[in-house]
Every structure is written in structure tokens, then in C-alpha cells.
Amino acid sequence: MxxxxxxxxxxxxxxxxxxxxxxxxxxxxxxxxxxxxxxxxxxxxxxxxxxxxxxxxxxxxxxxxxxxxxxxxxxxxxxxxxxxxxxxxxxxxxxxxxxxxxxxxxxxxxxxxxxxxxxxxxxxxxxxxxxxxxxxxxxxxxxxxxxxxxxxxxxxxxxxxxxxxxxxxxxxxxxxxxxxxxxxxxxxxxxxxxxxxxxxxxxxxxxLSYTLGEWSGEGKLPERGNDLLTGGYACYHIYETKDKKYISLGAIEGKFWAEFCEKINRKEYIKIQLNPNQQLEMIKDIRVVMLEKTRDEWVDFFANSDICLTPVLALDEMCSHSQVAARDMIIKLTSDNKDVKDIVLTxxxxxxxxxxxxxxxxxxxxxxxxxxxxxxxxxxxxxxxxxxxxxxx
The missing domain is CATH 3.40.50.10540 (Crotonobetainyl-coa:carnitine coa-transferase; domain 1)
Incomplete structure (x- = not known):
């Protein structure tokens, strides 16, 4: 072809x-x-x-x-x-x-x-x-x-x-x-x-297309690490887990956030999802909750929940992930010499x-x-x- x-x-x-x-x-x-x-x-x-x-x-x-x-x-x-x-x-x-x-x-x-x-x-x-x-x-x-x-x-x-x-x-x-x-x-x-x-x-x-649009609409400069898509909101955040690894939560849509809150027994957070005055309190509390399980235990816990939650993977973990393999996104260049390491390509x-x-x-x-x-x-x-x-x- x-x-x-x-x-x-x-x-x-x-x-x-x-x-x-x-x-x-x-x-x-x-x-x-x-x-x-x-x-x-x-x-x-x-x-x-x-x-x-x-x-x-x-x-x-x-x-x-x-x-x-x-x-x-x-x-x-x-x-x-x-x-x-x-x-x-x-x-x-x-x-x-x-x-x-x-x-x-x-x-x-x-x-x-x-x-x-x-x-x-x-x-x-x-x-x-x-x-x-x-x-x-x-x-x-x-x-x-x-x-x-x-x-x-x-x-x-x-x-x-x-x-x-x-x-x-x-x-x-x-x-x-x-x-x-x-x-x-x-x-x-x-x-x-x-x-x-x-x-x-x-x-x-x-x-910066979306970011410039946000600045234009709100009339104030974005604040590093404190806006909706940069870590300032509980629903779009990275949380440490019991084993000192991390999970990322991208539950911007209300339905995703509601299911997440229900699963961790925090239904009271559903209605205040986008309230800027409540974010620090929610983030602090959810951080404590996330420390109760390891990263992979949380992945299993939410396995049947469609809420935009994924593990934060290291490079070696990414290379062996089933989705990555299914899309043929990692290729290994191997050598006949056993003393020579494989070279990983995209x-x-x-x-x-x-x-x-x-x-x-x-x-x-x-x-x-x-x-x-x-x-x-x-x-x-x-x-x-x-x-x-x-x-x-």
C-alpha cells in the first residue's frame, strides 16, 4: 500500500x-x-x-x-x-x-x-x-x-x-x-x-489559546498553581497516595465529580465543586483520604467509575501499560549483544x-x-x- x-x-x-x-x-x-x-x-x-x-x-x-x-x-x-x-x-x-x-x-x-x-x-x-x-x-x-x-x-x-x-x-x-x-x-x-x-x-x-481566553474573560492574570486547570481546584488535582506515588483526578464535569465524592464518602463536596472559597479546605481533606490507599489500590477502587482518574506513571510503567501497547506507541530496538541495553523508541x-x-x-x-x-x-x-x-x- x-x-x-x-x-x-x-x-x-x-x-x-x-x-x-x-x-x-x-x-x-x-x-x-x-x-x-x-x-x-x-x-x-x-x-x-x-x-x-x-x-x-x-x-x-x-x-x-x-x-x-x-x-x-x-x-x-x-x-x-x-x-x-x-x-x-x-x-x-x-x-x-x-x-x-x-x-x-x-x-x-x-x-x-x-x-x-x-x-x-x-x-x-x-x-x-x-x-x-x-x-x-x-x-x-x-x-x-x-x-x-x-x-x-x-x-x-x-x-x-x-x-x-x-x-x-x-x-x-x-x-x-x-x-x-x-x-x-x-x-x-x-x-x-x-x-x-x-x-x-x-x-x-x-x-496558550485557552489560557489567553480565560485571562481575557476574567480580566485578571492566571495565578500559577491556583486556577481550575493548574492545581487550584480539588476536582482537577494530583494527590499523593500511601506508597508515595500519585494519582491524577480530572473530574471537571459535574457528573464525574459527583461520583468521585460519593465513592470517597464526601457527598457534601458535590455542590461546592467550583466554589473558589472552598478549594483549599477540600484539597486538604481529600489529600488525607488519598493517603489511606496505595496508588494501585485507588486505581482498582475506581476501576468501574468513569471519572477521569489515572495513575501518574513513571516512564518504565508507561512503556508496559496495556493502552500504550494496544496503540503500538512504544518500540524497543534490541541488540544481539546481551550486554547492550534495549533502546526505547516512540x-x-x-x-x-x-x-x-x-x-x-x-x-x-x-x-x-x-x-x-x-x-x-x-x-x-x-x-x-x-x-x-x-x-x-
Missing amino acids: PLPLEGVKVLDLSRYLPGPFCTQILADFGAEIIKVEDPKGGDLGRLLPPLVNGESTRFYTVNRNKKSITLDLKKEEGKTLFKRLVTTCDVVVDQFRPGVMTKLGLDYEKLKAINPGIIYCAITGYGMSGPLRDAAGHDLNYLSLAGVTELTGNYRGMPAMSGVQIADIAGGTLYAVIAILLALMHRAKTGQGQLCDIAMLDGSISL GTPIKLSGSPGEVKLTFPKLGEHNEEIFLAAGCTREELEEFKKKQVI
């Missing part, structure tokens, strides 16, 4: 997480991903600890089913080769700071001149315009500037850092995938490519009935596909040998 992106060729200049995860999603649905790496070490993500067999375990999580070529874009021969590849490709993904590709003479305008249909997706921290255009940043910085970090944490405590890279993935990776797919649709209608300007700050701000979260993605557990060695890609682009074997000597590839 053909995959939806078969025939789409992507030159991937990105590294670490946002761009490589984006192109991995495209690869799972049939796109041919050609990683363009520096001959001197390649994608820096290959060296992030911990290492297994000399490769970063994190590299494996975002680089399956790709091809790798080495190319020094600072050398004229490297630029010429890259331009030759652009003429036969559909998409370029760039994760450098704005201006880097312009200095190399490989920016969108230059590539557009040789391939008007090229789709150029630039994933940056702050975007291609604005006063912070050239500033450095990481996930924490984008979330902090977006206002997300200020809202994250316990009531009257410090702002807390997220346990996952929200800006990188939700703000960068996913919006880059959407932009590329939209640009491919546009090109199918017009024949023209375009520049996709994806800023991780922009994407992070977009995640499956594809996009489930299509007619053309489902394919997770192929192949991972490119640095420059593994040089000969295949460059010969197909018109290079001779003699030229490739010369490029190797000059360290162009």
Missing part, C-alpha cells in the same frame, strides 16, 4: 531534536529523508550521551528510516553539490540561526532561483524577523518568553521547568510538519514552493486507516548513502574520490 508522502524528497540540514523529529515523522509516511551532515562528526545529536555502540540513544529516537550524506557547505564544491541536489528535491529543512544559510549563499531566495518548486522550512527559536531574530535560545528560553514557564509550578512556588521539550516539539517539530504538508498542498495547486518560517516561540505562544501517533505510517528501524551511519545519492545526482566515481580527498564529503 503506497504511503502518502512517497516520492517526496527532503534535504534535512537539521540537528538534535526539532528538525530531525519533524523529518522522522515525514519518513514514517514515505518521504525520502536525506540527512546532510558535516563530514567532521555529522549531526551533533549523534554524540549526545548516553551512548550505545558509539551512537547516542537519543539520536536513534528521531532519525529512523533516513539516509545520510556528508557535505561541507563551507566549500564551493560542497555548495555546488548541494544546489545540484536541490534541483531534484522537494523540501529543505534548515535549523540554523537566521542568516547562516544566507552567508553560505544557500538561502531560500537562492535555492528558489534554481528550483521554483522548492519548499524551504526554517525552524528557528524566534523566527526570521523581529528584534530577537539572531538571538540564541533553548526550550526553556522560548517557554519562558512565551509566558508558559510563569504559569507552570505549584501555588506560591517557583516557576517549574517542564519534564519534556514542549517548545522544541510542540512549537517546532509539529508546526514544521504542518507547514511542510500545507506547502506541498499549495504547490500541487500552483506549482510554486515557498518559505515556511517556523519559530519555536510562536508555536509555544499558540499553545511509535507513530498519527493513525491513518488507509495509508498508515511504517516504522522502519533502520538508522543511517554517517555518510552511509554518499555514493547512492551523489551518483544519482550525476557525479562520477572519480569525482567522489576527489571530493573525499578534499574533505568536501
Whole structure:
């Protein structure tokens, strides 16, 4: 069965997480991903600890089913080769700071001149315009500037850092995938490519849609850890259990809250569910109740109750959960060497009935596909040998 992106060729200049995860999603649905790496070490993500067999375990999580070529874009021969590849490709993904590709003479305008249909997706921290255009940043910085970090944490405590890279993935990776797919649709209608300007700050701000609506409606700034969806209400809260683990309760709807209260013999709380003046008292009392059983005992206790109650799982527990297994969301890359640990990867979260993605557990060695890609682009074997000597590839 053909995959939806078969025939789409992507030159991937990105590294670490946002761009490589984006192109991995495209690869799972049939796109041919050609990683363009520096001959001197390649994608820096290959060296992030911990290492297994000399490769970063994190590299494996975002680089399956790709091809790798080495190319020094600072050398004229490297630029010429890259331009030759652009003429036969559909998409370029760039994760450098704005201006880097312009200095190399490989920016969108230059590539557009040789391939008007090229789709150029630039994933940056702050975007291609604005006063912070050239500033450095990481996930924490984008979330902090977006206002997300200020809202994250316990009531009257410090702002807390997220346990996952929200800006990188939700703000960068996913919006880059959407932009590329939209640009491919546009090109199918017009024949023209375009520049996709994806800023991780922009994407992070977009995640605040509901929060901004709440602020606009109430006329006051949200208070960290003290609003309905951030821990200030008993019906939407995390509670510690007897075994020092946790359960999460998301009983916002009245029917869920009523059933929860009835089960723990606190019917008097049903009518005051959303009374802001009663929350601290209810939370304090329910915390005491929750300490009477272990986490898993509470899960069993509420097993037949449809009230939005779930255990707070550690990573190893999540990986073995029946729902996760049923959705094929965890894949283990095993080694023939018993001394080498399994590498845990995510499956594809996009489930299509007619053309489902394919997770192929192949991972490119640095420059593994040089000969295949460059010969197909018109290079001779003699030229490739010369490029190797000059360290162009």
C-alpha cells in the first residue's frame, strides 16, 4: 500500500531534536529523508550521551528510516553539490540561526532561483524577523518568553521547568510538519514552493489559546498553581497516595465529580465543586483520604467509575501499560549483544486507516548513502574520490 508522502524528497540540514523529529515523522509516511551532515562528526545529536555502540540513544529516537550524506557547505564544491541536489528535491529543512544559510549563499531566495518548486522550512527559536531574530535560545528560553514557564509550578512556588521539550516539539517539530504538508498542498495547486518560517516561540505562544481566553474573560492574570486547570481546584488535582506515588483526578464535569465524592464518602463536596472559597479546605481533606490507599489500590477502587482518574506513571510503567501497547506507541530496538541495553523508541501517533505510517528501524551511519545519492545526482566515481580527498564529503 503506497504511503502518502512517497516520492517526496527532503534535504534535512537539521540537528538534535526539532528538525530531525519533524523529518522522522515525514519518513514514517514515505518521504525520502536525506540527512546532510558535516563530514567532521555529522549531526551533533549523534554524540549526545548516553551512548550505545558509539551512537547516542537519543539520536536513534528521531532519525529512523533516513539516509545520510556528508557535505561541507563551507566549500564551493560542497555548495555546488548541494544546489545540484536541490534541483531534484522537494523540501529543505534548515535549523540554523537566521542568516547562516544566507552567508553560505544557500538561502531560500537562492535555492528558489534554481528550483521554483522548492519548499524551504526554517525552524528557528524566534523566527526570521523581529528584534530577537539572531538571538540564541533553548526550550526553556522560548517557554519562558512565551509566558508558559510563569504559569507552570505549584501555588506560591517557583516557576517549574517542564519534564519534556514542549517548545522544541510542540512549537517546532509539529508546526514544521504542518507547514511542510500545507506547502506541498499549495504547490500541487500552483506549482510554486515557498518559505515556511517556523519559530519555536510562536508555536509555544499558540499553545496558550485557552489560557489567553480565560485571562481575557476574567480580566485578571492566571495565578500559577491556583486556577481550575493548574492545581487550584480539588476536582482537577494530583494527590499523593500511601506508597508515595500519585494519582491524577480530572473530574471537571459535574457528573464525574459527583461520583468521585460519593465513592470517597464526601457527598457534601458535590455542590461546592467550583466554589473558589472552598478549594483549599477540600484539597486538604481529600489529600488525607488519598493517603489511606496505595496508588494501585485507588486505581482498582475506581476501576468501574468513569471519572477521569489515572495513575501518574513513571516512564518504565508507561512503556508496559496495556493502552500504550494496544496503540503500538512504544518500540524497543534490541541488540544481539546481551550486554547492550534495549533502546526505547516512540511509535507513530498519527493513525491513518488507509495509508498508515511504517516504522522502519533502520538508522543511517554517517555518510552511509554518499555514493547512492551523489551518483544519482550525476557525479562520477572519480569525482567522489576527489571530493573525499578534499574533505568536501
